[in-house]
Amino acid sequence: MKTLLIGEYREGKLLDSTYELFGFAAQLGADTAMLLVGSDAQLPAYGGTLYLADASVCGEYSPDLHKQLILEAVQKENPDYIVFVHSSYGWDLAPRVAASLKVAQVSEIVGLVDGGFEVGCCNAKMRRTVKPASGRGVLTIQAGAYPVLQPGGSPAVQKITAAGGGSLEFVGYEAAEKKDVDLGKAEIIVSAGRGIGKKDNVPVILALAKALGGELGASRPVVDAGWVEHSHQVGTTGQTVSPKLYVACGISGAIQHLAGMKKSDFIIAINKDKDAPIGEIADVLVVADVMQFVPALTAKVAR
């Protein structure tokens, strides 16, 4: 079996997530070739064939050109699977490649089973097994689901390039909002999720954070709703944290949130839904109403 792995490069740097692709290919037991729109100053530690296009010519986000480059490499390699990380780069580009080749795409793979792929569904509460009808396809793997694997060596570089305007113009990057709280250094984080019900309840969660001597964190919906500032957001698009204690209050556990906090030493989750995916990684799941349990806990802790 052969895979064409699509590496990722942003703001002049090879992204570490690229190595998760090798971790996946190893579990699949597949041969590899890689394609990267990047720079020869940032080559992956990999001894195989690398189709390398110059990002300063082909752009970092230029889906039409990148698709063209991938299709060219597919012609040469004839892979069974073309593999992306399920990231803002991967989920944007993968369907374009799959549509051009008229092959199945399987999104956000977390496991391999019996000739098929295991993917999450229903907000990560359930799993599906999916099989591409032709045995060939485009795959995206869940970020963080596979181990980082650095094969080592220097790649046999085959330079490729693409030209043309493309259907969109990339204007540039906008830096992340300045963080007034560095949650990355916090030893204790108490986070609020949608389960707290309303903005007025945020102080209740903040009170527990204070009583424990920690910082306030938040899940995405709470930030989107304007209940808590973005600088407190934990997850893929917020901060990645690894405190000694993480208390998740009314957080169901969307993948994007879990990716940002699963390395915490000890996780306590409070949720009224016993099946919430946060339970999969929590050391302790307290099945209770957050607004009843948290004030009671704060009172005991503060004493």
Add this chain to the structure above:
Amino acid sequence: MKLLVCIKQVPDLESRFKPDAAGVWYNETDLAFRMNEYDEYAVEQAVQLREKLGEGTELTVLSIGPDRVVEAIKKALAMGCDNAVHIQDTAVSAKDPWQISSIISTYVQGKGFDLIFTGMQSQDRGSAQVGVTVAEQLGFACTTTIVGFDYADGTVTAKRELEGGIKGVVKLKTPALVTCQLGLNVPRYPTLPNIMKAKRKEITVIPVADLLTADLLATTTSFHPPAKKGGGIVLEGDVGELVDKVIAILKDKTAVLR
């Protein structure tokens, strides 16, 4: 200008899911359905553009599924869409993203739509494929995961959400398709007068067989809960007792309390 927003109806994700008889998707009994959350942002953005452009602009909402999806269509109409297309399909869950995309593309083909809005993914299937695939099938410019949107003179300026809070700014010429991320705007609640007004708006019903020509590219062979990893303790019961247990655990397992 002609605008289209594609929406899906999904179950309340707080529900407990049980496999259906074939064991390949959820059993719909006892599930409450609502508009896919990502699609609410897509509808809101489309309605805001419709309001900005005013007369001469038409906004259509489209949904594929059994008759229950009319409820989500009516919500979109009450939010401000002008008219609707219900592609009637009682076997929608058996279709893969390629077929769903093809159904939409076949409908759109030749109707002169300038701009299409979709959610970036559904909350139940979560493949994040349909929007982009529709754009590819139609040859529309496309960008995904937008958290900022502006339109002027045939050009969309969108902000894409990237990892770590960085954003990418992109310009696209119409015809174009954008997939919408949570937080793009604040989806409105339909007002009572608008709910009443929506009852008079036209919903065109098309049987899916009229639009389906594509073959299935992927099949789902199983739907099941994730394997329990174990290790975690589940505590249930009286709040007072739960607090005592958690305090004991904090003292025992962490250095947080002494």
